[in-house]
Amino acid sequence: MISDLYSVQIEFERSIFYLNTLKNEDIDIYNRNKYSVESINNQHIFYHFDVYGRMHTNFTILKSFIRKNCLLIDGEETCEIDIKNSQPLFLSKLIDESNTRWVKSDEFQLFTTLVKDGNYYQFLIDKLQLKNKSDAKQLTYKVFFGQNRSNSKVDQMFVKLFPTIHNFIKLYKNEHKDYKVLAYDLQKAESKLIFNQIIKKIMNLNSDIKIITVHDSIIVQKKYKNFVSNIFFSEIFNHFESSLINL
Numbered sequence: 001m002i003s004d005l006y007s008v009q010i011e012f013e014r015s016i017f018y019l020n021t022l023k024n025e026d027i028d029i030y031n032r033n034k035y036s037v038e039s040i041n042n043q044h045i046f047y048h049f050d051v052y053g054r055m056h057t058n059f060t061i062l063k064s065f066i067r068k069n070c071l072l073i074d075g076e077e078t079c080e081i082d083i084k085n086s087q088p089l090f091l092s093k094l095i096d097e098s099n100t101r102w103v104k105s106d107e108f109q110l111f112t113t114l115v116k117d118g119n120y121y122q123f124l125i126d127k128l129q130l131k132n133k134s135d136a137k138q139l140t141y142k143v144f145f146g147q148n149r150s151n152s153k154v155d156q157m158f159v160k161l162f163p164t165i166h167n168f169i170k171l172y173k174n175e176h177k178d179y180k181v182l183a184y185d186l187q188k189a190e191s192k193l194i195f196n197q198i199i200k201k202i203m204n205l206n207s208d209i210k211i212i213t214v215h216d217s218i219i220v221q222k223k224y225k226n227f228v229s230n231i232f233f234s235e236i237f238n239h240f241e242s243s244l245i246n247l
Contacts, residue, residue, distance in 0.1 A: 001199070002047060004073075004210040005057060010040045011070040018065055029063075036061050052184055053191030060214050071219060073210050079225045081232050082217030083190075084118035087144060090186045092116075093240055095168060102171060103164045111162055116240070128157050144169065145183040190216055198235045202228055 015037045023030045036058045039046070047057045059067065071078050083089060092112045095103055114120040121136040130136050142154045148170050149155065159166045173179045199211055199218070209228065212219040220228050 001055070001211065001213070004212060005045045005047060005059075006043065007074050007210050008040065008059070008212060009072040009075065010037060010066075011072070012037065012041045015066050015070045018063070018070075022063070032061055033063055033066070037066065052187040053195065054187055054215055055191075055195075055213050057212075059212055059219070062214075067214060067219065071212075073212070073219075073221045077222045078212075078219050079222045080214070080217050080219045081225070081229055082214075083236060085115050085120040086190060086216035087186050088120045088140060089115040089240065090189045091144065091165075091169075091182075093189070094172075094185065095165070098168075098172075100168055103168050107162055107164050111165055124161070127161055144186070145180065147179045148173070187215075193235070193239055194218070197239065198232055201235060202231050205231070 016034070019030055019033050019037065022033075040058050045058055047055060049055050059071070068080050088111070092108075092115050095108060096112075111120075114123050121133045121140075124130060124136040124139065125133065128136075128139070130139070139154045139157060142152070143158045143166065146152065146155075148166070155166065169182060172182055194213060194216065199213070202209055202211065206224075206227065209220055209224050218228070218232070
């Protein structure tokens with residue numbers, strides 16, 4: 001995994017041109033991405049694993065456009081394969097495995113169907129009249145990983161759609177006496193699936209494939225897209241089968 005990082009090249013001028021269009025929007029994001037682009041271009045690769053199993057590298061902070069359009073592996077075009085609505089998906093499994101009686105079955109069925117089909121964020125956009133997917137993600141992350149205060153606007157919006165799931169989130173955090181625990185547990189579950197199941201199987205079947213991870217997604221050469229996608233989504237299906245199939 002680490003040696004694969006040094007096989008990546010970046011289309012430098014294209015990346016910088018794109019970043020310059022964002023310079024006036026958020027200078028901090030611009031500077032972080034510019035530094036990362038320059039580091040990749042100069043083969044100054046950094047990496048570390050956090051305590052939750054996530055691998056942080058030059059590539060994990062890149063804007064999505066750059067990751068999807070400006071990265072090469074051994075000079076060849078790449079593609080990114082990801083888990084749709086990853087954190088809500090892992091929450092659905094956590095709820096299922098907890099055997100809780102606090103979440104109503106019809107509400108859980110709706111939530112699980114949405115995350116299974118990858119329609120969760122669009123559902124929030126439509127029901128809450130949000131502007132875009134970015135707003136839906138931001139709302140979700142604030143509810144999942146925040147302190148869930150009663151006067152929180154995002155919590156109030158989420159409660160309108162999923163009241164008992166919101167209650168489960170609060171109870172889970174209260175039980176562990178740490179509002180950050182849900183973020184930690186979902187990230188651990190995500191890392192375990194990506195590294196211990198998906199990547200392990202890919203490498204066992206074809207050790208020539210070089211893989212770059214970006215938390216809930218992986219980047220490979222396009223020539224391996226079909227092969228890797230079949231493994232990727234098969235492992236996801238098997239992992240979530242109990243909570244997503246037996247509705």
